[in-house]
Amino acid sequence: MSQTRETLITMANQIATFFQSQGAPDLAARDTAQHIKDFWAPRMRRDLLDMIAAGEAQRLSPIASDAMHRLK
Amino acid sequence: MSLITEKDFGTPASVATETVTLTIDGQAVTVPAGASIMRAAGQMGTQIPKLCATDMLDAFGSCRLCLVEIEGRAGTPASCTTPVANGMVVATQTPKLAKLRKGVMELYISDHPLDCLTCAANGDCELQDMAGAVGLREVRYGYQGHNHLNAATDASNPYFTYDPAKCIVCSRCVRACEDVQGTFALTIAGRGFGSRVSPGQSELFLGSECVSCGACVQACPTATLTETKVIEIGQPEHSAITTCAYCGVGCTFKAEMRGEELVRMVPYKDGKANRGHSCVKGRFAWGYATHRERVLEPMIRASTDDPWTVVSWDEAISHTASEFRRIQAKYGKDSVGGITSSRCTNEETFLVQKLIRAAFHNNNVDTCARVCHSPTGYGLKTTFGASAGTQDFDSVEHCDVMLVMGANPTDAHPVFASRMKKRLRQGAKLIVIDPRRIDLVRSAHIRADHHLALKPGTNVAMLDAIAHVIVTEGLVNETYVRERCDLEDFQHWAAFVARPENSPEALEAVTGVAAQSVRAAARLYATGGNAAIYYGLGVTEHSQGSTTVMAIANLAMATGNIGRPGVGVNPLRGQNNVQGACDMGSFPHELSGYRHISDEGARNLFGADWGVTLDADPGLRIPNMLDAAIEGEFKGIYIQGEDILQSDPNTKHVAAGLAAMECVVVQDLFLNETANLAHVFLPGSTFLEKDGTFTNAERRIQRVRRVMSPRNGYADWEVTQMLARALGYPMDYQHPSQIMDEIARLTPSFAGVSYDRLDALGSIQWPCNETAPEGTPLMHMERFVRGLGRFVVTEYVPTDEKVGPRFPLLLTTGRILSQYNVGAQTRRTENAAWHEEDLLEIHPHDAEERGVKSGDWVKLASRAGETALRAKITDRVAPGVVYTTFHHPLTQANVITTDFSDWATNCPEYKVTAVQVSRGNGPVDWQISYAEKASRSRRIEATS
Numbered sequence A: 001m002s003q004t005r006e007t008l009i010t011m012a013n014q015i016a017t018f019f020q021s022q023g024a025p026d027l028a029a030r031d032t033a034q035h036i037k038d039f040w041a042p043r044m045r046r047d048l049l050d051m052i053a054a055g056e057a058q059r060l061s062p063i064a065s066d067a068m069h070r071l072k
Numbered sequence B: 001m002s003l004i005t006e007k008d009f010g011t012p013a014s015v016a017t018e019t020v021t022l023t024i025d026g027q028a029v030t031v032p033a034g035a036s037i038m039r040a041a042g043q044m045g046t047q048i049p050k051l052c053a054t055d056m057l058d059a060f061g062s063c064r065l066c067l068v069e070i071e072g073r074a075g076t077p078a079s080c081t082t083p084v085a086n087g088m089v090v091a092t093q094t095p096k097l098a099k100l101r102k103g104v105m106e107l108y109i110s111d112h113p114l115d116c117l118t119c120a121a122n123g124d125c126e127l128q129d130m131a132g133a134v135g136l137r138e139v140r141y142g143y144q145g146h147n148h149l150n151a152a153t154d155a156s157n158p159y160f161t162y163d164p165a166k167c168i169v170c171s172r173c174v175r176a177c178e179d180v181q182g183t184f185a186l187t188i189a190g191r192g193f194g195s196r197v198s199p200g201q202s203e204l205f206l207g208s209e210c211v212s213c214g215a216c217v218q219a220c221p222t223a224t225l226t227e228t229k230v231i232e233i234g235q236p237e238h239s240a241i242t243t244c245a246y247c248g249v250g251c252t253f254k255a256e257m258r259g260e261e262l263v264r265m266v267p268y269k270d271g272k273a274n275r276g277h278s279c280v281k282g283r284f285a286w287g288y289a290t291h292r293e294r295v296l297e298p299m300i301r302a303s304t305d306d307p308w309t310v311v312s313w314d315e316a317i318s319h320t321a322s323e324f325r326r327i328q329a330k331y332g333k334d335s336v337g338g339i340t341s342s343r344c345t346n347e348e349t350f351l352v353q354k355l356i357r358a359a360f361h362n363n364n365v366d367t368c369a370r371v372c373h374s375p376t377g378y379g380l381k382t383t384f385g386a387s388a389g390t391q392d393f394d395s396v397e398h399c400d401v402m403l404v405m406g407a408n409p410t411d412a413h414p415v416f417a418s419r420m421k422k423r424l425r426q427g428a429k430l431i432v433i434d435p436r437r438i439d440l441v442r443s444a445h446i447r448a449d450h451h452l453a454l455k456p457g458t459n460v461a462m463l464d465a466i467a468h469v470i471v472t473e474g475l476v477n478e479t480y481v482r483e484r485c486d487l488e489d490f491q492h493w494a495a496f497v498a499r500p501e502n503s504p505e506a507l508e509a510v511t512g513v514a515a516q517s518v519r520a521a522a523r524l525y526a527t528g529g530n531a532a533i534y535y536g537l538g539v540t541e542h543s544q545g546s547t548t549v550m551a552i553a554n555l556a557m558a559t560g561n562i563g564r565p566g567v568g569v570n571p572l573r574g575q576n577n578v579q580g581a582c583d584m585g586s587f588p589h590e591l592s593g594y595r596h597i598s599d600e601g602a603r604n605l606f607g608a609d610w611g612v613t614l615d616a617d618p619g620l621r622i623p624n625m626l627d628a629a630i631e632g633e634f635k636g637i638y639i640q641g642e643d644i645l646q647s648d649p650n651t652k653h654v655a656a657g658l659a660a661m662e663c664v665v666v667q668d669l670f671l672n673e674t675a676n677l678a679h680v681f682l683p684g685s686t687f688l689e690k691d692g693t694f695t696n697a698e699r700r701i702q703r704v705r706r707v708m709s710p711r712n713g714y715a716d717w718e719v720t721q722m723l724a725r726a727l728g729y730p731m732d733y734q735h736p737s738q739i740m741d742e743i744a745r746l747t748p749s750f751a752g753v754s755y756d757r758l759d760a761l762g763s764i765q766w767p768c769n770e771t772a773p774e775g776t777p778l779m780h781m782e783r784f785v786r787g788l789g790r791f792v793v794t795e796y797v798p799t800d801e802k803v804g805p806r807f808p809l810l811l812t813t814g815r816i817l818s819q820y821n822v823g824a825q826t827r828r829t830e831n832a833a834w835h836e837e838d839l840l841e842i843h844p845h846d847a848e849e850r851g852v853k854s855g856d857w858v859k860l861a862s863r864a865g866e867t868a869l870r871a872k873i874t875d876r877v878a879p880g881v882v883y884t885t886f887h888h889p890l891t892q893a894n895v896i897t898t899d900f901s902d903w904a905t906n907c908p909e910y911k912v913t914a915v916q917v918s919r920g921n922g923p924v925d926w927q928i929s930y931a932e933k934a935s936r937s938r939r940i941e942a943t944s
């Protein structure tokens, strides 16, 4: 797996960590998804979804993973 | 065009609101109380002779030339030091005064060389003018006596010359250095007749404390301190008002010309950002515009291994267009993009993003603000509703407590730093939060009340600890919070920061700062009166950059420090037009005026005006473009006025991304480092060669005026326009003012901006529209732009970049006064006299442990790469921390930095890299091979 795609996991996890800290667990995945939608190019979202589908995104945190499912 | 002359009123304006009426030479005049008689006379058009007074400085009263007679008062008081009073009757010209003035002038002239005809200041000398004004016809004292006519000239400073033979010891230079610049480099040495101006302890200017700001040169009424260029070229004959192209302070200058040759830049007193002051860069470091290495003809090449081939503009543009069309046909429309420049004008930046959105048909546009202040945009928009600082610079004059965090104003924003220092000398308190002991912590007549020297990467922990103190010690401004902010968010935030784990005591181990210092600083910030926060890249360039900006906003709201003069949240912007580049829609998710690309209304407005359908999805950011290139999906880039190979983190990654592209187009003044990997080079133009506007850190839009024709043939906006046309997209602007009209039409916060309005008002701070037709100096006055201020919980998350046994030290980076960013311009000026190379600052303890001495070569290694540079041992940095600048390509400090970045914006984490330092014996292999490759890549095929 390439280093650049690995970066996407790191980025998604960082975003999830921030929204998780806002204290409302039910909202964290929603807000993470919205942030990714607002700031990531479609190509990046697609690449990360491909990685999830291929089982290459184990490192993704539960909230980030939940968020990505909402973006399918 | 003629030379713009500004009237010198002799003493500063009084800010009093009450007025006083007096009679001068039989004429009644009404002026603000506290004004001097000299100023009042000036206001009615009467120039009282003067030498030691100038309106940039407080009156001193030493030359005795400005004497007047006042009815009912004995003697002849100095008009510069005597304030006006109601009913006062003043005479400025009487036989008695004429005699006294002649006597004074005679003494001055008797010790002054009479070589006026050949003097560089001939025609611009106040001594000469005053000799005329007082009617001096003969000098009774000869040169036989003791005089100073043979005193040696000091030409050590590359930009100005000190010729003491011409000095009249008026001390204007000394006072300018103290009051205006705040450096205190000059003294009057000796006494009485033997007294002379002297830098430091009779040093040369270059070796002294002098920072070459030029304030003394500007203040000097004679030819004693003169710009070397004036000596070489002669007096200018016309001038135009323009804006500095270096930093985000945005100083206004008179560009004084002789034909098409620039003679000198003189700070404009009416400039709202600089009020007549400047730094060494803006005033003196413009020689790069005519540097021999500037590339003036377009060049192309098939492969980056080939030498460049010089081609015509037509060929370069049509080649570029056909390459971009070919790439898009082969790899899809999203396979190309571009980068706008924070150094170019608003109009040029707007045009590049328009080219990308309308002619490339995608949103793959980004700007170098990505790597500096993108977290400011995100953080302040989230909390306040507007992606910009809240104050104007004048606000500092009302500030009681300054909190300076992750910024080094005396080096990076020198003119604003001078204004800060002036306020600090008047008694304002100072809190500095920075890992390094910046100059402001201890400088002439200034001592920081608190310097919280935290470990790099712990900003959020520090701000949470400060917030903890404010909330738990009952220092919240509850009325303000109740009226202005979202209460539910506030309570949520207050409960979070009040947790024991956010106390200064609990976080002491994280930040490395003693709890009681944090508590004292927090109390001072919350209770010391008007408190303002000034911050820089030491806040934004972290993995929690956006969180830190929000934590700053929280503090300001909790203490009620937003919405009036003297307070606020003030990002100190790095490059001259970084604010403008952000405003102009340079980010892939945003149109001009910060409207999200998914906002259908905004998108349709632009679409209709531009005759295209815009893509609703955000495009790629710079790091994402590079990643996509490495993945083989991104193939062509148009880079205007940026050197991403040198300025962006993890150089090797940037190089790999660029190398994977098929068409890299660089538009710049010089063959910069990025151009080593480019296929097309389009020569750029300097700020002296084009019309446009820049927007400074206070949201102030200011004109840039063309004073010479572009040496490369075209202004940058014209090049973008040619490229758009070649791609089949019509652009037909005759002048940048038409681009501004389009910006105004499409951007609500710019609705009232036009070149005519700018000419009339001098400058405009956005938002400027129907409700604020003259612009908006202070934001969020009655309410926040977003309605209620929003508190955001800011949990400290340590960066993934951690020290360990292999990399035990933390590297942080910064810049110095005389150089600017990657140094492409400043290195090509005489500023090299102050900074020949980047140095690694290391604490004596860490140096000793490694056997490193000052001046030794050291190897600096991180997980990303290694480089070598010379060491400088200093306790400015704490043990465990090392520091360097990034001005020189040989150092390539960004070989070391990693690609960790801010969670919200991908702003790189420049300010924290785990490194190891060891003794070295010169440049490492990588630097040597890089230098070889770079010089090979710069070859230009000889034209037959």
Ligand code: SF4
Binding pocket: B173, B176, B177, B181, B183, B184, B185, B186, B199, B209, B210, B211, B212, B213, B214, B215, B216, B217
């Ligand atoms: S150039 Fe500036 S710093 Fe240097 S002596 Fe003059 S006023 Fe002071």
Ligand code: SF4
Binding pocket: B166, B167, B168, B169, B170, B171, B172, B173, B174, B197, B216, B219, B220, B221, B222, B224, B225
């Ligand atoms: S150098 Fe110029 S400003 Fe300074 S004391 Fe001499 S004449 Fe006055």
Ligand code: SF4
Binding pocket: B244, B245, B246, B247, B248, B249, B250, B251, B274, B278, B279, B280, B281, B282, B283, B413, B414, B415, B416
């Ligand atoms: S570099 Fe900045 S502070 Fe210096 S003159 Fe230019 S705008 Fe002013």
Ligand code: FES
Binding pocket: B049, B050, B051, B052, B053, B060, B061, B062, B063, B064, B065, B066, B067, B078, B079, B080, B081
């Ligand atoms: S100008 Fe007033 S004393 Fe010199």
